[in-house]
Amino acid sequence: MVVPLTAATRPSIPAPAPAALAPPTAATLGEAYAANRANAELASRMAAAHGDRHRAASDRALAAPSRRLLSFDGRGSGRAVEVFGDLAHADRVAVLVPGSDTSLDTYERFRAGAAALHDRLPRPSGSRQTGSRRRAEPRTAVVAWLGYTTPGTISTTVITPTRAAEAAPALREFIGTLRAVTGPDSHVILLCHSYGTVVCGRAAAHLDVTDLVLLGSPGIGVESAADLHTRARVWAARGADDWVGDVPHADADLFGTTVGFGTDPLSPSFGAHVFAAGSGGHSDYFTPGSASLANLARIVLGDTREVTRA
Template sequence: MRRYARTLVAVALATTVVAGTAGWASGNAQQALTGPPPGTAAWRADQVLGRELPDPERDTPSEVSAFFRGLSDRDRQTLVVRHPLVVGNLDGVPAELRYRANARALRSSHDPRYAHLAADPHRQILAFDPRGRGQVAEVFGDLRAARQVSVVVPGSDIDAGTFDRRTDVYGTPAGMARSLYARTGRGSAVIAWAGYTTPVGLGVDAATGSLAEAGADRLTRFDDGLAADGVPTPAVFCHSYGSVVCGLAASRLRATDLVVLGSPGMRADNVRDLHTDARVWAAKDPSDWIDKVPHVEFAGLGHGADPASAAFGARRVPAADAHGHTGYFAPGTESLRAFVKIAEGAHAGLDKRPVLPAR
């Protein structure tokens, strides 16, 4: 009974913290974007190649990959021209073809929110979905030649318009990915993945897991698409609400490492409950406001235990000199140096705290 009472108090406190920080009203309820890419109906009806095209909703990334491997360059280009939004967002399609398709889709877009993405023809846009607030994934480096690959999963308030904003740079997926890639360099590639509907503000969406559940499904399929395209197993870096996404995806995610930073929780009591073979790391700096949010989960509110706590069992990433909630990838910080080692698979000198023993 006492434990139940403590939980209710913690939930009430969590509500107070969120309300006091920005107010529930500051969080606009979001509808998760799910299902196949835009333009799927026209794709399904198209007989231009004289045979049925893979179904974006039912076929696996491996099946999509096998289909595209069997096409001539001419047939591939035909599909890029006729269906750029499908080809550009279809997991399992070769990365180079997706870059080409998304560049075409961006050039055709008249929405000013996406003008910055279309301005540089050399950007490698791996996904571009203009629906809703917009979703984007971008590759830094040569994905085909990379020996090590990392994926950055962002938290709240990220969409196509804020993907690479100029303010609070290291709180954006593009800023985090660029910073990591600049220090890993040749032999590596980093993907900034803003491929799910994120919460807006600190409202109910940020305190519950519905958007994270939809995001976990999309992240898992994206990861399966990388595998089908022959991309090395990635290290996955999950910031803030993105760590909730990663926690829910962990058991299905192909990853060498799961690194959470500024995490409100992973919807798990400890590393063992994630059911993953990946190494799990956690970073939280002393000035991060996320530390004021109680790590509880009750009646759908909150995201559970603190991954940076000793009891959780994650390996600890040093982050004493990171500043605030979005300073973990800032140049010169201990946390960024540790992230580089993890991304490169050279983490032998970092914290080796073991995971909890099996039950």
């Protein structure tokens, strides 16, 4: 009980309201990045004056000139959306949706996964061989979307869909905003991890995405991929050492609240494309050099025939 009680009694950290910005376009991305960096810098100074050196350092890192923040909110546990690559000209965009215990205080851990994926994707420099075909390199970007208040791993919230139901409209709105920047011909690939898969499941029917990837999922609240009512290809993977494999994939109504998330997305009855994730654990899906990261890069690039199956 130490973790949730400590979190509940932590003093609120002062921070400014998010920068008041119009929805971004390809032409105004630079302005949005600059305004959100300035907001993060102010949040850092306010956190430091409050005596929270850890949050001040986290905010200060986000305010660095090299960071591309599509949005930032330093209030509470915090929210941030960060871009890797040239979003305005990307043909294929991967959006990462995190799971529990992700906040501004732990953001660098989440960011490291997005950065590793971006590093794994090739840079456009002509053409490349894919199987027996040669084709031009796609232009890619990766987005780390911490756009909701995630539940704590050690909490009752993490076993209910409450936070996911709250987050789904925000994810739908963000994908719409992203489409306005990249244009209708770009491919958006949604990579959802742990409780983030529950969020993606809730939002799926209204998301204009090409692929929906479920990583280390406890279940997403539906019995099959068809129940998501999405045109996206649905993928699923779980590392051999991921503890989620030992969690009962079931749901039940308890005093009017749904507890648990139902069918395992890796089960044949669910109907997802199951791919190999290697021997990693719950936090290892974006580890450089891993089988999981290699397959995720192939999915993002549209090289689906090259994806190794489980």
